[in-house]
Amino acid sequence: MALQDEPLLELKAVHHAIGGRTIVEIEHWALRPGEHALLLGPSGSGKTSLINIVCGLVAPTGGEVRVAGERMTGVSALEKDDLRRRRIGLVFQTLRLVSALTVRQNLLLAQTIGRRLRDEADVDRLIGRVGLSHRAHGRPRELSQGEGQRAAIARALVARPALVIADEPTSALDDANTGRMLDLLFDSAAATGATLLVATHDERVRGRFAHRLELAARA
Amino acid sequence: MSIFALTLAYLRDRKLATLLNILLLTLGVATLVLLRIFASQLESRLDRDAQGIDLVVGAKGSPMQLILSGVFHIDAPTGNIPLETLDLLRRQPTVGQAIPLALGDNFRGFRIVGTEAGYLDLYGAELADGRLFDRPMEAVIGSAVAAGTHAALGQRFTGSHGLGEGGHSHEDTPFTVVGRLKPTGTVVDRLILTPVESVWNVHGIHHEEHEDGHEHAPSAEETHGHHHDHDHDHEARPAPAAMDSGRQAELKPEVTAILVRYRSALGAVQLPGFINRQTDLQAAVPAVELARILSLVGIGLDTMRVLALLQMLTAALSIFVALYGSLQKRQGDMALLRVIGASRGQVFGQVLLEGLLLAAAGAILGLLLGHAVVGVAAAIFPELRELGVSALHFDPAELLILLGALGLGLLAALIPALQVYRTDIARTLAEVQ
Numbered sequence: 001m002a003l004q005d006e007p008l009l010e011l012k013a014v015h016h017a018i019g020g021r022t023i024v025e026i027e028h029w030a031l032r033p034g035e036h037a038l039l040l041g042p043s044g045s046g047k048t049s050l051i052n053i054v055c056g057l058v059a060p061t062g063g064e065v066r067v068a069g070e071r072m073t074g075v076s077a078l079e080k081d082d083l084r085r086r087r088i089g090l091v092f093q094t095l096r097l098v099s100a101l102t103v104r105q106n107l108l109l110a111q112t113i114g115r116r117l118r119d120e121a122d123v124d125r126l127i128g129r130v131g132l133s134h135r136a137h138g139r140p141r142e143l144s145q146g147e148g149q150r151a152a153i154a155r156a157l158v159a160r161p162a163l164v165i166a167d168e169p170t171s172a173l174d175d176a177n178t179g180r181m182l183d184l185l186f187d188s189a190a191a192t193g194a195t196l197l198v199a200t201h202d203e204r205v206r207g208r209f210a211h212r213l214e215l216a217a218r219a
Numbered sequence: 220m221s222i223f224a225l226t227l228a229y230l231r232d233r234k235l236a237t238l239l240n241i242l243l244l245t246l247g248v249a250t251l252v253l254l255r256i257f258a259s260q261l262e263s264r265l266d267r268d269a270q271g272i273d274l275v276v277g278a279k280g281s282p283m284q285l286i287l288s289g290v291f292h293i294d295a296p297t298g299n300i301p302l303e304t305l306d307l308l309r310r311q312p313t314v315g316q317a318i319p320l321a322l323g324d325n326f327r328g329f330r331i332v333g334t335e336a337g338y339l340d341l342y343g344a345e346l347a348d349g350r351l352f353d354r355p356m357e358a359v360i361g362s363a364v365a366a367g368t369h370a371a372l373g374q375r376f377t378g379s380h381g382l383g384e385g386g387h388s389h390e391d392t393p394f395t396v397v398g399r400l401k402p403t404g405t406v407v408d409r410l411i412l413t414p415v416e417s418v419w420n421v422h423g424i425h426h427e428e429h430e431d432g433h434e435h436a437p438s439a440e441e442t443h444g445h446h447h448d449h450d451h452d453h454e455a456r457p458a459p460a461a462m463d464s465g466r467q468a469e470l471k472p473e474v475t476a477i478l479v480r481y482r483s484a485l486g487a488v489q490l491p492g493f494i495n496r497q498t499d500l501q502a503a504v505p506a507v508e509l510a511r512i513l514s515l516v517g518i519g520l521d522t523m524r525v526l527a528l529l530q531m532l533t534a535a536l537s538i539f540v541a542l543y544g545s546l547q548k549r550q551g552d553m554a555l556l557r558v559i560g561a562s563r564g565q566v567f568g569q570v571l572l573e574g575l576l577l578a579a580a581g582a583i584l585g586l587l588l589g590h591a592v593v594g595v596a597a598a599i600f601p602e603l604r605e606l607g608v609s610a611l612h613f614d615p616a617e618l619l620i621l622l623g624a625l626g627l628g629l630l631a632a633l634i635p636a637l638q639v640y641r642t643d644i645a646r647t648l649a650e651v652q
Binding site: 048052055057058077078081082084085086090092095096097098099100101105106108109110111112113114118155159 | 220221222224225228229231232551552554555556557558560562565644649
């Protein structure tokens with residue numbers, strides 16, 4: 001099977017329950033490289049739980065998760081950490097950067113941990129791409145909301161992950177900024193060869209994605 | 220940007236706490252290092268000074284005082300003993316060598332010691348220039364005396380009565396420097412050595428000129444004076460070794476102490492008892508008295524050590540509090556590190572490294588501060604230099620102090636690090652998002 005045909009993310013009979021209450025239930029879903037997708041669902045539909053399961057931060061009560069053909073379930077914590085490090089970049093809504101480091105240092109740290117190499121030129125290119133060259137030596141607390149979000153995208157991409165998962169990247173933004181944020185995500189992903197999985201309950205972004213996984217609201 | 224650089228960034232981020240943590244540990248380590256340097260250098264110096272001397276014979280009194288004055292030249296002597304004692308000892312088959320010492324005067328605070336060439340051999344002292352004394356009033360000076368008085372060969376000087384500075388001067392009987400010694404790292408460095416006869420000359424003349432009842436001529440018995448009441452003024456100005464016992468008109472030569480080396484081990488069994496049975500004599504064993512001195516000093520040192528250790532524990536506690544508080548605020552950071560791909564071990568190690576770096580900074584600065592204080596103290600107090608205390612001397616035990624400080628730093632970081640290790644990232648993410 002050619003690499004191109006192999007799903008970047010594959011969920012097989014994934015089931016997760018907490019205290020007997022089902023949080024996530026997915027029969028089968030696959031995401032192929034380059035097929036940017038939305039993870040849609042209202043609050044409480046299990047989006048965050050599913051992201052944690054995909055990233056290996058939470059073990060599902062049943063089923064199998066594969067990232068780029070490698071198992072994220074049924075393996076040791078160390079193997080999960082390693083797979084996440086090599087394949088996945090995460091963009092959170094509020095948790096963006098390490099507080100004690102500048103934007104540039106944050107990217108260098110993420111690059112060192114994620115790729116185990118140091119390529120300062122690549123870091124500076126990425127900072128330029130997200131339009132933060134003037135803020136490269138700024139601390140996270142000095143950044144505006146939009147700047148912080150862009151820095152988080154750059155931080156997630158610097159390790160060249162195959163899969164970038166963004167959790168509610170636009171819910172705090174107005175229409176104009178939401179458009180710019182999505183452009184930035186698509187452009188950056190195209191530049192680094194990453195595939196996007198964007199979790200949101202923001203209906204405004206629906207039209208920009210051809211693929212989606214919709215989670216139903218749970219009582 | 221590595222985990223190491225990240226750790227430095229965190230430490231910089233809370234500068235004040237970091238500096239306080241380091242300062243506390245620095246002071247604790249410096250105190251321990253200081254105590255160690257003083258204790259070990261003092262001990263090795265005292266050992267060197269007492270080496271080769273099996274027994275000291277002097278006037279009855281405190282054996283420790285006899286050793287302090289006769290071997291280390293610190294305290295006042297217990298008194299004088301008749302010169303015949305020297306012959307008595309030399310006739311004993313168990314005695315290998317007996318070296319007389321006649322004390323009582325000083326030149327600018329350096330003690331003038333009437334003795335024989337054998338005393339120099341005891342410490343392996345060699346001449347830097349000049350020659351050995353061979354007649355009365357000739358003097359050979361130790362290296363510290365030469366440095367302290369700038370006395371050249373041929374220089375004439377007069378001794379002052381007493382063993383510290385400030386006594387009246389024996390101006391009619393000047394000494395001439397005929398030789399200067401190389402440094403030995405022993406008590407000889409700060410002594411002025413002359414034939415025993417010089418001391419007799421000085422005091423014979425001195426005494427005759429003050430026959431009209433000058434008070435500075437107590438008998439040997441009066442001098443060690445534990446038997447009757449008299450003022451203790453003499454303790455700073457002990458009896459010169461040339462005094463007649465009580466009758467000032469008839470001078471009989473005396474010495475202050477005799478250093479004895481046994482010919483055989485049998486000496487240790489027979490000689491002290493033999494001497495102590497003589498009415499006016501006592502024998503003191505340097506090794507025994509040295510052990511007593513060190514144990515007395517040791518109680519004080521131990522107390523200070525306990526205080527220094529408590530200070531180090533306080534430092535460890537402050538590192539713990541600072542790390543614990545900092546990590547409460549950094550939960551999001553730690554979660555982010557894990558999300559980026561850092562393993563549990565890496566974030567655990569990062570927190571441990573923070574404690575270790577604080578401890579290493581405190582330990583290294585403490586080591587440097589300890590040695591700097593020793594250096595400054597040695598520069599200010601010549602007595603310390605004379606004792607051989609030097610800032611450049613490193614003791615192997617300092618390595619243990621260093622390792623102990625690093626261990627404390629690790630221990631202080633262990634609980635916060637374990638807490639980070641056990642953190643449920645998904646829960647933290649849910650809380651901080």
